[in-house]
Amino acid sequence: MMNRLMKKSAGYCGLVLGFTMIATGAQATVITSESNAYALGVDLSVEVNTVAVAQASLTLPSMLQQTAPGAYDMSNTAISVDASVGATFAGLQDADVFASTGVFNGQITSDVDGGNGSRMTTGYSEVNGLGSNVFDTTFPLDLSALLSVNSTTLNSYSEVSGDWGSFTAVGSSIIEDLSIFFLGSQVDLLSEGITADVLAGATPNFQLIDFNGIAGLDLILNEQNSTCSMSGFCSMEVNALRFAFEGVSLLDAGIDGLINGELIIGHSYAEMTSMPTAPVNAPAALGMLLMATAISVMRARR
Secondary structure (H helix, E strand, O other): OHHHHHHHHHHHHHHHHHHHHOOOOOEEEEEEEEEEEEEEEEEEEEEEEEEEEEEEEEEEEEOEEEEEEOOEEEEEEEEEEEEEEEEEOOOOOOEEEEEEEEEEEEEEOOOOOOOOOEEEEEEEEEEEEEEEEEEEEEEEOOOOEEEEEEEEEEEEEEEEOOOOOOEEEEEEEEEEEEEEOOOOOEEHHHHHHOOHHOOOHHHHHOEEEEHHHOOOOEEEEEEEEEEEEOOOEEEEEEEEEEEEEEEEEHHOOOOOOEEEEEEEEEEEEEEEEEOOOOOOHHHHHHHHHHHHHHHHHHHHHH
């Protein structure tokens, strides 16, 4: 009697094992993520006779950056009354290579926790009351800044969401009340093709080469760079406004030199990667179940 009970129990275990093998055959996904954001990014250098004599490099607020797994929701703010980088040229001319005022905000989030299923990762930045000057001479000449950028509100947003094989990327930016000055003269944005729709983010990667006729100065609005070419990786980067300087002359600003680098206002970035676990093949799982069932029946009959 005891032997029969043990044989039947072994049979039942075979059935349970068979069903378990099918249950574990479902596909699962492990996801990692990264995001970063800053409202203002400056990387400028001034050259005189091919020698770098002054540099300005900063981000406001300090760049937020985080990776997962390990869900996160982080933000920071910087209130700038006068964030400036100054220099003296040829022992005579003083200038701020860069100066800016405003309220600068950044935020990054992710719900990636190492588990399975769809997830989302985001980056967001915002500037309120922006006033930025590039190369503003101060003494003994008191000239208007080479370039001034002003805006009441400017933001950018990057998002990646989904799962293995179904990632999607979303990017957007908004610029309100934008005004740009070159050596104290306001640029007619409409004549440059910068319409209300462009400022509202309706046209990704709107680019102007040699902006306002200034050789080497390019302007890109709502810049979006996305890579989602593989089933297991997707990224989105957004720069609401980016000025690229490539050998821009400073003669009109009182210096026989060149300025290189970039000014980014409203930066956000998000990415996610995934890796599917190896699922048990369904026909194989069914075969294992039938085999386990047959063995169970045979043992029960004995």
